[in-house]
Amino acid sequence: MQQFYLSSLSKNDTEIHFDKNESKHMSRVLRKKVGDPITITNGVGHRFSATLSHVDHKACTAIINQCMEISPDPYQLHVFIAPTKSNDRMDWFVEKATEIGVHEITPIICQRSDRKVIKQERLQKIAVAAMKQSLGAYLPMIHPVCDFSTSLNKIKGTACIAHCQDTNKVAIDSLSFKEKSISIFIGPEGDFTPEEIQAAADANVTAITLGEKRLRTETAGIIACHSISLLYP
Amino acid sequence: MQQFYLSSLSKNDTEIHFDKNESKHMSRVLRKKVGDPITITNGVGHRFSATLSHVDHKACTAIINQCMEISPDPYQLHVFIAPTKSNDRMDWFVEKATEIGVHEITPIICQRSDRKVIKQERLQKIAVAAMKQSLGAYLPMIHPVCDFSTSLNKIKGTACIAHCQDTNKVAIDSLSFKEKSISIFIGPEGDFTPEEIQAAADANVTAITLGEKRLRTETAGIIACHSISLLYP
Numbered sequence: 001m002q003q004f005y006l007s008s009l010s011k012n013d014t015e016i017h018f019d020k021n022e023s024k025h026m027s028r029v030l031r032k033k034v035g036d037p038i039t040i041t042n043g044v045g046h047r048f049s050a051t052l053s054h055v056d057h058k059a060c061t062a063i064i065n066q067c068m069e070i071s072p073d074p075y076q077l078h079v080f081i082a083p084t085k086s087n088d089r090m091d092w093f094v095e096k097a098t099e100i101g102v103h104e105i106t107p108i109i110c111q112r113s114d115r116k117v118i119k120q121e122r123l124q125k126i127a128v129a130a131m132k133q134s135l136g137a138y139l140p141m142i143h144p145v146c147d148f149s150t151s152l153n154k155i156k157g158t159a160c161i162a163h164c165q166d167t168n169k170v171a172i173d174s175l176s177f178k179e180k181s182i183s184i185f186i187g188p189e190g191d192f193t194p195e196e197i198q199a200a201a202d203a204n205v206t207a208i209t210l211g212e213k214r215l216r217t218e219t220a221g222i223i224a225c226h227s228i229s230l231l232y233p
Numbered sequence: 234m235q236q237f238y239l240s241s242l243s244k245n246d247t248e249i250h251f252d253k254n255e256s257k258h259m260s261r262v263l264r265k266k267v268g269d270p271i272t273i274t275n276g277v278g279h280r281f282s283a284t285l286s287h288v289d290h291k292a293c294t295a296i297i298n299q300c301m302e303i304s305p306d307p308y309q310l311h312v313f314i315a316p317t318k319s320n321d322r323m324d325w326f327v328e329k330a331t332e333i334g335v336h337e338i339t340p341i342i343c344q345r346s347d348r349k350v351i352k353q354e355r356l357q358k359i360a361v362a363a364m365k366q367s368l369g370a371y372l373p374m375i376h377p378v379c380d381f382s383t384s385l386n387k388i389k390g391t392a393c394i395a396h397c398q399d400t401n402k403v404a405i406d407s408l409s410f411k412e413k414s415i416s417i418f419i420g421p422e423g424d425f426t427p428e429e430i431q432a433a434a435d436a437n438v439t440a441i442t443l444g445e446k447r448l449r450t451e452t453a454g455i456i457a458c459h460s461i462s463l464l465y466p
Contacts, residue, residue, distance in 0.1 A: 092325065096452055099448055133449070135446060214368045222455065223459055227459075
């Protein structure tokens with residue numbers, strides 16, 4: 001099964017008009033024909049079953065047969081993560097986090113960040129592709145890059161910071177998640193600085209550990225997403 | 234902290250002789266000097282603290298000050314996984330599985346496998362790099378590629394197969410792991426065939442689900458490793 005994405009679709013729509021790009025892809029690459037069934041999501045929880053009614057490399061249309069409401073995750077996870085030195089690893093994090101389950105991602109610039117520029121649009125495209133591929137119906141939101149100190153003002157609900165310093169930390173699997181919103185901070189390759197860790201503590205962010213191994217930034221991000229999906233009540 | 238790897242080291246050794254390659258790396262790239270402290274693992278549970286006693290681009294030596302025994306994981310996880318079409322994704326799986334925790338990996342050839350050749354040596358090198366990087370002390374073993382049907386004879390302890398067909402399946406987080414050895418089978422991009430799933434059932438392999446999303450092979454592999462590390466009693 002292949003899933004398409006059209007953000008403009010809403011619950012009560014009865015027909016879909018695909019744009020030029022998508023129409024070309026549908027007719028030329030996928031060789032879809034009139035009468036073929038297709039599945040589309042709008043990325044905000046609706047999945048539509050439709051039948052192609054017109055196929056043309058410039059303008060395909062489909063008739064919607066059914067709209068299903070897909071239950072959202074019981075939690076809302078916002079990952080604040082320092083961009084990795086290599087673009088690949090950041091791309092990879094966004095793909096895997098979308099597959100596993102994440103709702104918002106904010107790239108953060110920390111004192112020890114090597115990379116300070118992020119292509120937000122590129123990451124958002126990766127999230128779209130991963131949502132389609134994994135048959136998800138909710139598109140994670142990729143926010144613009146943000147300073148670490150500013151990002152502390154954006155937390156909601158339970159907030160945690162994963163770092164490698166020798167301070168009092170709680171294992172992620174011993175946390176009890178009582179709030180629906182969860183924010184997790186993941187640092188750069190050289191870790192957060194002691195000042196950043198203190199600033200987080202002052203903002204009531206709980207210091208956590210993800211295990212005994214020294215994890216790469218993107219691995220820590222993935223583990224955080226998957227831990228919440230397993231541990232959330 | 235940087236960790237080196239030398240498989241030939243054993244518990245009672247007092248001195249280390251590095252080979253030409255490692256010596257060159259140590260002296261030229263890392264610019265290590267006599268008196269510098271270093272950390273080395275042998276990949277079978279020992280971590281050594283040592284001091285460089287001779288630095289030369291052909292033959293570095295170090296005096297071992299201490300040997301620590303690192304506790305092994307309480308479980309032994311063997312992941313049988315179909316190689317992904319793209320080499321990158323398989324490399325990536327081996328890196329992340331090593332960081333998170335895996336003990337043996339066997340690439341399996343399934344009926345719907347696209348790729349049937351695997352560079353075992355290359356994957357083993359990736360595992361070494363990931364073990365060093367994550368400060369692990371146990372090197373996962375990468376086995377030669379194996380047919381799916383043959384691999385069913387190699388399972389030990391609790392065995393599970395993750396597939397996407399509509400059959401009776403158990404959620405991985407509802408399994409109770411009573412045995413130390415765990416084997417998990419992850420299929421190719423087109424999934425296992427019904428015959429393969431039947432053959433697994435005949436071999437007492439429990440069908441499991443890793444969630445509602447359709448996961449890529451490498452994502453399923455990572456999630457399996459991390460689920461066990463969180464769920465194992």
